[in-house]
Amino acid sequence: MKFSVSKEKLLAGLQTVQNVVSTRTTLPILSNVLLHASDGQLRLTTTDLDVGVSGGIEAQIEKPGATTLPARRLANIVRELPAAEVQIDIDSKNVASIRCGQSFFKILGLPEEEFPPLPKFEGAKTFTLNQQALRDALKKTSYSISTDETRYVLNGILFSFKENKLTMVATDGRRLALVDLEVEFPRSQEVEIIVPTKCVTELGRLLGEEGDVKMSVGENQVAFEIGGTLLVSKLIEGNYPNYRQVIPGEAKERITLEREVFLNAVHRVSLLSSEKSNSVKLVFSKNNIEIAANTPDVGEARESLAVAYKGREFSIAFNPEFLQAPLRALSNDEVYLDLIDEMSPGVIKIQSPFLYVLMPMRIS
Amino acid sequence: MMLSPVSSRFFPHPKPLLTPVDKTLNNADLKTTWMAITTALRADVSVDTYDRWFKDIDLVELDSQQLTLRVPNNIYQLWIETNYISLLRAAVMLVLQETRAIRFVFAGTAAEPPPAPALQPARKAGAATDEPPEPRVTGMNPRNTFDAFVVGTNNQLAHAACKAVSDAPAKTYNPLFLYGGVGLGKTHLMNAIGHAIAGKKKAKVVYLSSESFTNEFIDAIQNNTLIKFRKRYRNADVLLIDDVQFFVGKVQTQEEFFHTFNALFDGHKQLVLSSDRPPSEMAGLETRLVSRFEWGLTVELLAPDVETRVAILRKKAQGMEVKLPNEVLEFLAERIRSNVRRLEGALMRVASYVSLHEGRIPTQEKMEHLLKDILHEEARRAITIDQIQRRVAEHFDVRLADMTSKRRPANIAFPRQIAMYLARELTKISLSEIGDAFGGRDHGTVLHAHRLVKERVLKDEKTRNVVSFLDTQLTR
Numbered sequence: 092m093k094f095s096v097s098k099e100k101l102l103a104g105l106q107t108v109q110n111v112v113s114t115r116t117t118l119p120i121l122s123n124v125l126l127h128a129s130d131g132q133l134r135l136t137t138t139d140l141d142v143g144v145s146g147g148i149e150a151q152i153e154k155p156g157a158t159t160l161p162a163r164r165l166a167n168i169v170r171e172l173p174a175a176e177v178q179i180d181i182d183s184k185n186v187a188s189i190r191c192g193q194s195f196f197k198i199l200g201l202p203e204e205e206f207p208p209l210p211k212f213e214g215a216k217t218f219t220l221n222q223q224a225l226r227d228a229l230k231k232t233s234y235s236i237s238t239d240e241t242r243y244v245l246n247g248i249l250f251s252f253k254e255n256k257l258t259m260v261a262t263d264g265r266r267l268a269l270v271d272l273e274v275e276f277p278r279s280q281e282v283e284i285i286v287p288t289k290c291v292t293e294l295g296r297l298l299g300e301e302g303d304v305k306m307s308v309g310e311n312q313v314a315f316e317i318g319g320t321l322l323v324s325k326l327i328e329g330n331y332p333n334y335r336q337v338i339p340g341e342a343k344e345r346i347t348l349e350r351e352v353f354l355n356a357v358h359r360v361s362l363l364s365s366e367k368s369n370s371v372k373l374v375f376s377k378n379n380i381e382i383a384a385n386t387p388d389v390g391e392a393r394e395s396l397a398v399a400y401k402g403r404e405f406s407i408a409f410n411p412e413f414l415q416a417p418l419r420a421l422s423n424d425e426v427y428l429d430l431i432d433e434m435s436p437g438v439i440k441i442q443s444p445f446l447y448v449l450m451p452m453r454i455s
Numbered sequence: 456m457m458l459s460p461v462s463s464r465f466f467p468h469p470k471p472l473l474t475p476v477d478k479t480l481n482n483a484d485l486k487t488t489w490m491a492i493t494t495a496l497r498a499d500v501s502v503d504t505y506d507r508w509f510k511d512i513d514l515v516e517l518d519s520q521q522l523t524l525r526v527p528n529n530i531y532q533l534w535i536e537t538n539y540i541s542l543l544r545a546a547v548m549l550v551l552q553e554t555r556a557i558r559f560v561f562a563g564t565a566a567e568p569p570p571a572p573a574l575q576p577a578r579k580a581g582a583a584t585d586e587p588p589e590p591r592v593t594g595m596n597p598r599n600t601f602d603a604f605v606v607g608t609n610n611q612l613a614h615a616a617c618k619a620v621s622d623a624p625a626k627t628y629n630p631l632f633l634y635g636g637v638g639l640g641k642t643h644l645m646n647a648i649g650h651a652i653a654g655k656k657k658a659k660v661v662y663l664s665s666e667s668f669t670n671e672f673i674d675a676i677q678n679n680t681l682i683k684f685r686k687r688y689r690n691a692d693v694l695l696i697d698d699v700q701f702f703v704g705k706v707q708t709q710e711e712f713f714h715t716f717n718a719l720f721d722g723h724k725q726l727v728l729s730s731d732r733p734p735s736e737m738a739g740l741e742t743r744l745v746s747r748f749e750w751g752l753t754v755e756l757l758a759p760d761v762e763t764r765v766a767i768l769r770k771k772a773q774g775m776e777v778k779l780p781n782e783v784l785e786f787l788a789e790r791i792r793s794n795v796r797r798l799e800g801a802l803m804r805v806a807s808y809v810s811l812h813e814g815r816i817p818t819q820e821k822m823e824h825l826l827k828d829i830l831h832e833e834a835r836r837a838i839t840i841d842q843i844q845r846r847v848a849e850h851f852d853v854r855l856a857d858m859t860s861k862r863r864p865a866n867i868a869f870p871r872q873i874a875m876y877l878a879r880e881l882t883k884i885s886l887s888e889i890g891d892a893f894g895g896r897d898h899g900t901v902l903h904a905h906r907l908v909k910e911r912v913l914k915d916e917k918t919r920n921v922v923s924f925l926d927t928q929l930t931r
Contacts, residue, residue, distance in 0.1 A: 118721050330529060339507070435504055450538050
């Protein structure tokens with residue numbers, strides 16, 4: 092197998108697929124990237140048996156073939172090469188000779204037969220989504236994904252395709268983020284799947300600002316085609332909880348907040364919260380919110396914010412990180428905070444279909 | 456201003472509903488109990504929250520161990536367990552004056568309670584998923600499930616680890632290595648994992664003892680069916696192997712198992728192993744196997760304490776539909792300490808006596824007679840002073856003779872005092888006799904030693920650890 096390619100293209104290609112390679116893997120072949128050269132294209136593929144990425148780059152193929160090489164090492168080498176043409180020659184024993192300018196490297200690879208193939212699925216349900224919209228939706232929900240491995244059903248985002256709408260939900264039991272996207276698809280394709288966190292992260296990296304992404308849903312796999320790159324992942328098996336139940340009904344008070352101002356105030360005040368006193372208190376009074384936190388034996392912090400508020404005086408406390416996360420992920424100037432009382436969850440909403448339900452902390 | 460995630464608000468004191476231990480509640484009782492609990496809850500949650508999460512819940516079962524709530528769907532369990540469990544527990548505590556484990560069933564599952572039950576058959580008290588007929592895994596006792604397993608401090612870590620493994624095989628602890636003495640629950644837990652996984656996920660669960668593995672391996676070699684043998688075990692999604700200490704000294708079998716282990720582990724398949732001792736203590740096992748066994752989580756199952764033993768007996772008695780008074784259960788729990796199997800065997804005997812004698816409960820004397828061989832076995836395992844002295848001497852690297860000698864330096868005197876403390880704690884031997892066993896010392900000396908060590912244990916962590924370790928070693 093022999094080909095040459097520009098250093099930039101090769102590096103870009105490797106960087107696209109490198110993330111998925113697991114650092115501590117039991118099978119050596121999984122630390123390798125599969126290189127497949129044919130028809131003027133070099134295809135790079137990596138996998139960790141749950142998630143796999145495959146991307147193609149243009150190359151001059153002198154002799155087609157396939158092999159696998161250590162992904163991290165190869166990327167490290169290519170990164171340091173001068174900006175020129177890189178010639179790679181791989182013999183029948185999977186030993187790669189890499190030449191670029193005056194540099195010469197030799198690394199040992201493993202045969203391509205050992206590399207686990209990415210699944211092919213026929214008859215899958217396909218959906219076409221806008222990349223920017225999907226990326227935005229992932230950003231608005233992924234921070235709420237549960238990291239508790241014993242509740243594995245929650246270690247991902249629910250994608251619910253129903254009635255020309257894609258609803259994406261992430262929750263960890265204490266807060267829930269939900270986004271709706273308009274997508275057209277026939278009734279026969281209605282489906283609910285749970286996409287695992289690692290795939291979500293990878294997807295967020297690969298999605299761009301323009302164009303579409305083709306999403307294919309199989310029996311227990313999902314694939315995303317973004318340009319020439321393919322991301323495939325296993326799905327999480329199990330029943331996602333009935334999230335609708337969590338969303339509170341009619342709010343008693345709705346407060347319009349300037350997102351950035353509020354976020355910064357909460358952030359400043361939360362400097363005086365600690366692991367033991369992990370909450371910030373919001374005290375609502377006429378046209379004012381006081382945001383406060385304290386840690387006994389350390390100190391306290393307070394900040395006042397002017398808002399339009401005519402409701403009754405009351406206080407509610409939230410986990411500072413859970414309060415800031417959605418505010419950081421949104422980009423709107425204004426957000427709405429819907430509240431009922433100090434023992435009921437609060438909901439952060441914006442103009443477009445998004446909501447974030449957050450359970451309050453108890454004030455004793 | 457004090458902020459804390461758990462409420463400590465005062466809530467009104469409804470009339471406590473006392474539940475006699477062995478009585479099973481009918482529907483009316485359940486409704487009343489639940490009403491009392493929700494009254495307590497309502498004081499602490501908003502109307503909205505109550506309507507949303509608690510209004511549609513029914514209490515479907517209540518016994519001395521647990522409380523089963525029926526909820527419309529799975530989000531209820533998630534949200535309540537994450538956000539309202541302490542409130543719920545507090546309300547239960549207030550109403551029943553005792554804690555209970557809280558379990559959830561979803562509406563429409565097979566675990567609905569029959570109306571007005573006089574006798575509750577030994578039914579599993581509602582799992583969190585529906586219960587289709589469980590696919591049988593060959594070689595496993597169908598009665599060994601998580602529901603039938605009594606959790607106590609002696610095994611809660613092992614139990615939690617096994618639960619985690621059955622919920623997410625190959626994603627939590629892999630391999631999982633359980634070890635412990637005879638009759639303490641290793642096989643029960645392994646079977647429970649197997650049943651749970653076979654039921655929930657369509658996974659191939661294989662359970663066998665290492666003896667069977669060895670025999671089958673030998674057969675396969677002799678009959679030239681190695682490929683079939685390998686396929687059977689290497690295609691499993693979950694492999695449960697009991698009593699791996701049996702592999703000690705069997706070189707070829709260890710080699711085969713090594714390859715089987717690797718094939719499964721590399722394929723991200725779950726392995727669960729059990730043994731009578733930890734991997735590091737298995738001399739005669741290849742180091743590469745020992746290191747693999749220790750790769751994941753190694754957990755010990757200890758003998759249950761007296762409260763847990765009583766709980767086990769209660770649960771078993773309930774399962775056998777036999778009513779035995781507390782005194783009988785306590786007698787059994789007190790006298791049979793080392794081995795749950797023996798305990799259950801004793802219970803069987805007493806229960807059979809009761810049913811053969813038309814419900815007449817045996818007197819203590821009668822029971823001593825009934826169980827005399829079991830009790831004799833127990834007594835044989837009673838610890839001797841000699842054993843204690845040997846163990847302590849070995850641990851502190853002093854001579855056995857130093858235990859009885861008159862030497863005063865602290866490095867000899869302190870171990871001697873610890874040995875005297877353990878003799879007092881672990882045996883029924885009188886102070887004077889202990890004193891005699893330690894080189895003709897006075898009973899007052901023994902008492903002083905006991906007091907001193909006790910104080911040190913309370914104050915100094917190192918001493919506490921050493922004494923605790925020796926205690927475990929001796930009562931194993």
